[in-house]
Amino acid sequence: MNKSTIALIVLVIGLILLPFIQDSRSILILMTQIFILGVFAMSYNLLLGYTGIISFGHAMFFGIGAYSIGLIMRYYEPTYLYFLFAVVTTLILTAIVSYLVGLLTLRLHSHFFAMFTFAIAGLFLVAAEKWRSLTLGNDGITFKIPDFFKDRVIFYLLSLGLLVLAYLFFRRFTQSPFGKVLQAIRENEKRVESLGYRVFHYKIIANVISGMIAGLAGIFYAVSLRFVNTSVFSTEITLDALMMTIIGGVGTLFGPILGSAIVQFAQYSLMDLAKVHWIFERWVILFGIIYIVVVMFFPSGIVGTVKTWFTRRNKQILGKKKPEGKKSMESSKADAMKNILKGEVDG
Amino acid sequence: MSLLKVHNIDTNIDQYHILQGVSFEANQGEVTVLLGRNGAGKTTTLRSIMGLNPVRSGTISFKNKEIQTMATHNIANEGIGYVPEDQRIFSGLTVEENLKVAMKKKDEQTQKRFEYVLVLFPDLKKLLYKKGGYLSGGQKQMLSIARAYVNNCELLLIDEPSKGLAPIIVEKVMESILDMKDKTTVVLVEQNFIMASSIGDKFYILDDGKTVRNGKMRELKEDEALRRQYLGIA
């Protein structure tokens, strides 16, 4: 067991104990949101960070999950059985939609895929808005949930559980041979293809897995609010995932979680600050600036930058022992940066 | 007098170390041929001279001026014309437009060059208003050479002009290169040894990203063992 695993275990234990240590309701809700959107961002990162696919319509899977639970809880019974039914429905629907979308577009260049997914998510949004008899449009629907989920602490722990499971899953997945192929696709698609891998299949499967997990995050999101409206299909949701992934670190496991925490905390505290000075009402500006600064100066995000920094430091320590250490340090740093920078897929 | 002097250049493409010490010289008015197996680094050498794959170390001097850090367009304007491997004709532009893109100045000299290439390649004159995409392989090759020449070219870098062309066309292309010899210096990358040996004055053999042998073309013609070793041909 290495240091970082121990650190993570300590962190998780700390988070489990948190609701018993402090009882601020708003902090608990904030943390729950961080967990849920962290899972969503992780699912996005599987595409962006590990496969090099950029999607502008990831909200569609999130929305499918949110509406599945919302509609089923409202129009059937808020029982555990129906809850399970909603989960299964979400998984099946997201799998079908992501498979079809992938089938139609993953052969195209990345920006076409981006626009295609953007359009599909747009159609979902329009459908949700116009099918008023079912969804009540933008007013949204409120719904009841099984009592068990109503308890804030229990739901907090459940969300944390989902996050930990997702983390473990992605860790396992990205280190598996399958995950390695995906990362190779991100680095150089043509070469992977020429090695005899059917790149297209790998991408579709990544898309399906990513979509299903985003759907689960959508379920939790809707349950936490006990309300769902069309905003779950909006481009902002996708952009949030994009931003969290970027800030935290594209192609790192922990990055999206950290990104989620930073973005949520920032929104939370900046909204408070709006009462202090009007400029904070325009907090989107700050977000935009963070976006630009991160892309320009920390293209590998926070986690990626720290990682590079550590690698460099370790190499320096080694470098003292070996005279040729300096050169290898420079080249490996360059390689690491290049690997991370190359979010790009098409040549 | 050497017009182009490439000294010990190293070039990376992404993480791959492609050139690991290539050196050669091209003398004014001569045809210098770079030979070597597939993947030896011949194309990358030409691209490095053009600044398309910038060198990591080493020097490239043209007319006694170091050009290895200059931008591609400035290198071209120093007087180097580039004829890439697959010709890279602007297929949506007419033959005339293809040439006009390269004609930077409107002076008499450029006009003379324009007229010269049309005399050298009568095919192009006939097809002046046809789209580049409709040309045959040989015609594309001619256009690509003509296009590289019409700027203020003193050195032509030509990458495998015989590739994919019928022998009779190859001969025609080679004849025109010979014809240009008194107007411009040529560096030729060629797999087709018979062609290369018929017009080359000097040769350099590249292997694994390094120049391993060089000499007068006629020496290579006589040295079967050397050819077998590096070129895989008798």
Added chain:
Amino acid sequence: MDAIINITINGLATGMLIFLLAAGLTLIFGLMDVLNFAHGALFLWGAYAGIWVFTQTDSYLLGVFAAVIIGILLGYLLERYIILPVYGNHIRQIMITLGAMLVLGELVKVVWGPNVMIANTPAILSGSWEFSGILIIKYRLFVIFVGLLVFLGLLFLLNRTKLGLVVRAGVMDKEMVQALGINIRKVFLGVFILGAAMAGLAGILLGPYTGVVYAEMGLEFGLLAFIVVIIGGMGSVVGSAVAALLVGILGSFASYYLPDISLAVNMLLMLIVLIFKPSGLMGTKEAVK
């Protein structure tokens, strides 16, 4: 009959506005493979600055002038400081230009307040004409006229000038253009600024057409222009023109006859194009790998 003609004119006018945005985008993409999601911001600033100057000075011409100038200025800054550092990487381009879009969109609110801005029609262009019983609003014809003028000017520039020749060659193979001694970066900056000026112009034209402008409009129209670029084929100005008019007219008819799905029409159109002809109606660039 009355309705159909008016809907068509509406659609044409909207289409022309979108074309002014899309033409710049398509060249920017075609020439340098740059995905610019901040293009809508230039449009937005053109609208706000132009209308503001127009209201202050009561001169529509000055307003147009201001809109174009602000477009050029922002375009220059955008290219130099935002896009230059991220050449050759689509994902970083998308993210950084989205960031710029957010900042510029919010800055509009800081400068002019968060409320919508009212735009009047200049006196000389207000009112309408009557042709055999059909009422046609003058300003809409004006928008169509200006759009047509810009389109023809652009075609002339591309097909009859040396710069246009270089741009067309660059769209096909930018590396080769450089190897022929042309500084493509300079050409690109020029094209980018031209696109920015057109976006600014579109902004001020839109103001009196819709009567109000608002900050979210930037992203909305920016995305619409992107959809048009995809439908028309990236890199093709004529394709963009055709697609913009198609989107404009279809949208205009849909919002009259099928208001419920009018929002979805563009999306559906783009999906159909992407499925059956991914390189777009007139695109030459390979869409499939």
